[in-house]
Amino acid sequence: MNLFADIRALVIECLTQMTSEGVLPDGLTFDNVAVEPPRDAAHGDMATNAAMVLAKPAKMKPRDIAEALAAGLAADARVSSADVAGPGFLNLRLDAAVWGQVMKDVLTNPDFGRSDMGAGKKINVEYVSANPTGPLHVGHTRGAIFGDALASLLDYAGYDVTREYYINDGGGQVDVLARSVYLRYLEAHGQTVEFEDGTYPGAYLINAGEALKAKVGDAYVGQPEDVWLADVRSFATDAMMDLVREDLASLGINMDVFFSEKSLYGTGRIEQAIEDLKSKDLIYWGTLKPPKGKMPEDWKPREQWLFKSTEFGDDEDRPVQKGDGAWTYFAPDIAYHFDKVSRGFDALVDVFGADHTGYVKRMKAAVAALSENRVPLDIKLAQIVRLFKNGEEFKMSKRAGTFITVQDLVDEVGKDVARFIMLTRKNDTPFDFDFDKVTEQSKDNPVFYVQYAHARVHSVMRKAGDAGIDLSDLAGADLSLATHPAEMAVAAKAAEWPRVVEIAARTNEPHRIALYLYDLASELHGLWNRGNDDVSLRFIQEDNVAASQAKIALVKSVSVVISHGLSILGVTPAEEMR
């Protein structure tokens, strides 16, 4: 049950009633009516802006509407009071039994918080999509974790989610990879090689060179490139994708689909997508204006095939072919998204690195064109992460072969910490990842703080079990024995969970889940410590089994919500801190 949705439905019902009674004029829309938790707890449990939103279209005073609405709402058993405040807010207090029902629902319904807002719509989330030229480095982790958590969130919100990885195995960088592996292959045959500019010197290719030797023996030694390039390219790509899959697994990521760029070449699929755009009169033969500002040295005006992305809000039309007649990177990307659209997705999400900023408009333009505006594409950019250790930033350099890998990160802080920390920030804000802070076990480390709350609840349950308190039917506990305002505040926070899920899913912002969990954990820690001053607030009441059960049911429901939330983020809930 989603309490906020339920109460909002009640508000709408009352407003409809008021309309039919002639208190409100006909023809009002209630879309903007919101029911929210008030910022200040002193204002009650929930607040609605209905009166202020409707005042203008109804040509009435907000307070008049609010007072009439208050009378209607107060008649409902769930509402214990409805007060008009400020400019026309209506503050509601709910009956204590309502919170008890929510807690029972949390404890008995494993799907508490799941939403059907997605209505089973097919949505494709593409993320990572790193070039298959080596293991993943830290620069990839933020997008990887963000995309994965977003996919889980959308699944939780009722979408039919496909997690997809686009393998860039069609471009020139794969030739570079093949040549680099070939050098390692020669090395495996005892030759001394040099890694010149334009090759990857990374040690991770040594295994690939040896594996190639094991596969083909000396067949390619001393042979010209045209003999071995195609084979080595596909061999090396496969080997790198194995590494990538391992890296993803260590972050807890499992893709549903790996889509190969190469599969678009020589199969007519790029041509087909371009033809589709041509038939819509969106591809033309023309010349681009020279770029303003810094002018490339060798720039010359040239006629080429251009996509009319300006018709969809882009700043310039975009070329789909290079000077040598080969496709630009954009062309297979168009074909790839054409494929996604043809596969029947109702919505697409792409998670890109910040270096793809300039790519967003043209990609949205392409999808709008290909799907004739049927399929929305949301593009999320993962901003840069800077790594700090011992107060100093350390950088990555792929060319030098000294970049920090995903494995380094996971070895250092663990999967759970890496995931949670990356998800406590909005994806489009750059942030600093401080190894020293996140390995601390203190409030400075939000993962620990949330895990600790979860563990504390389990600690209580262990203690209660030792004390002989029966915990087998917490959902059946008499929750009217835990209605102190401090306890109700915790219940109210837990009851917000379904609402948070919907907001996070609607905005494609999984960080809201992490921040909410932090707040919820904070409520729990606060209540725990109230027990220091006020013995009646301790969870285990020595001489009162029924009260103990009620209080433990309350905190147990908090731990259940925390574990739901952590599972969306891909973080393991801890039952004990060590």
Add this chain to the structure above:
RNA sequence: GGACCGUUAGCUCAGCUGGAUAGAGCGCUGCCCUCCGAAGGCAGAGGCCAGAGGUUCGAAUCCUCUACGGUCCGCCA
């Protein structure tokens, strides 16, 4: 020259798509364990929400301009 993102407490960041007196952590000050894990909690100090206009009952939030920072700008992917 242009595009996109950002600018909120000393520092790192939230702010629920326009609501009430702008929030949290760190740091600073002072309290709280004969008590289920103090790995916690409570309280205090600290703000011209970058600046200027505009929209309306109401703006950190929406619009315009300016400043600063980041990312990027055909023939890399």
